[in-house]
Amino acid sequence: MGSDRRGGEESASTRTAILDATAQIMREEGYAAVSSRRVADRAGLKSQLVHYHFGTMDELFLALYQRYEEQYFQRHAKALASRNPLRALWELSADTAGAELSLEFIALANHRKAIRKEIARSTERYRSLQVAVISRVAEDLGISEDDMPADVLCFLMVATSRALITEAAVGVSAGHAQMRAYVERRLQALEARSAPET
Amino acid sequence: MGSDRRGGEESASTRTAILDATAQIMREEGYAAVSSRRVADRAGLKSQLVHYHFGTMDELFLALYQRYEEQYFQRHAKALASRNPLRALWELSADTAGAELSLEFIALANHRKAIRKEIARSTERYRSLQVAVISRVAEDLGISEDDMPADVLCFLMVATSRALITEAAVGVSAGHAQMRAYVERRLQALEARSAPET
DNA sequence: GTCTATAGGCCGATAGAC
């Protein structure tokens, strides 16, 4: 890819190494631990290269977010297109490994204006895709829009998975097993209703 | 109060000023923006006083958390003891102003070992108090333990309010009004069942 | 595209005078 903001040549692999190192540090120690020096150290480079390739740290974070989001968008689209989008969505958002980075971005967005806009925009985009699909399958599954609107169900699922991951990260586990079991029971009940003869 | 870890005399008011300044910065700019110099500036003191009174920054955070928790414990106990604990718990945890600091502490706990233990401990303590009360009122309200266990309902409420606040902080509002309306509807339905003749 | 050098700043924490 020759789409680098500056130069072309052999920069793609360096850029990738820098982004990889940034993601790694964010996951392991949080966004606050990301500095041009630490990133460069982990990538085996000089810290100035980080600035050469990405400019400010905010731009680095944004570039990482965009790369992350491209990958996530594929997984998300696949989940929504699957035979059982409700379960796929749950499993996608309840996947601890993938969600840690996402949570760091949210924390980052909380205090970096430049990041906030981007995160808010894409979060709302995902939400509306999710609600559209849930809305469609809810009809088939006999979930009444009056009792449980699609956007409410969507929000509940996202909120629940996020809370499970956040709490697990700080070492809280009370009620987690019960919560996961409950979701599982509900998903199975819907599946039984959806395909009783398979 | 002469319960300061170091010295007594006139230190209580200085300690309070330092804790107030710390809380203010955390709320406005996040825990990462807290430094002994910034805290001291805002309190009109020298940064060295922060270390004199609290030692390390981790100890400062812990002291603030303990003070915060003492206040919160009172409000929480009052909510659980009220005539309608479910609604009171919802209103307490959905109160944006109060919860911002709490979210900062969770973010902080995510990457500071010393804080993590304390947060985890008190989070689980609150959770178990909540579940006990919900368990009790659920019976009266006709919520079946099989359909919706108390710890699941508790988790759902906490997760939902936390997600609403987190998302609002980064500027996401999609589905929020519907979510709040849904909770309101459910609470009212339960209240109607609980006190039909009042 | 990568290097060295460096400016300029904020940080935690301690020592010692008063």
Next chain:
DNA sequence: GTCTATCGGCCTATAGAC
């Protein structure tokens, strides 16, 4: 209990050689 002075460290970012 509060002050001044200060050490040593890590940070972002830029300038200029190669």
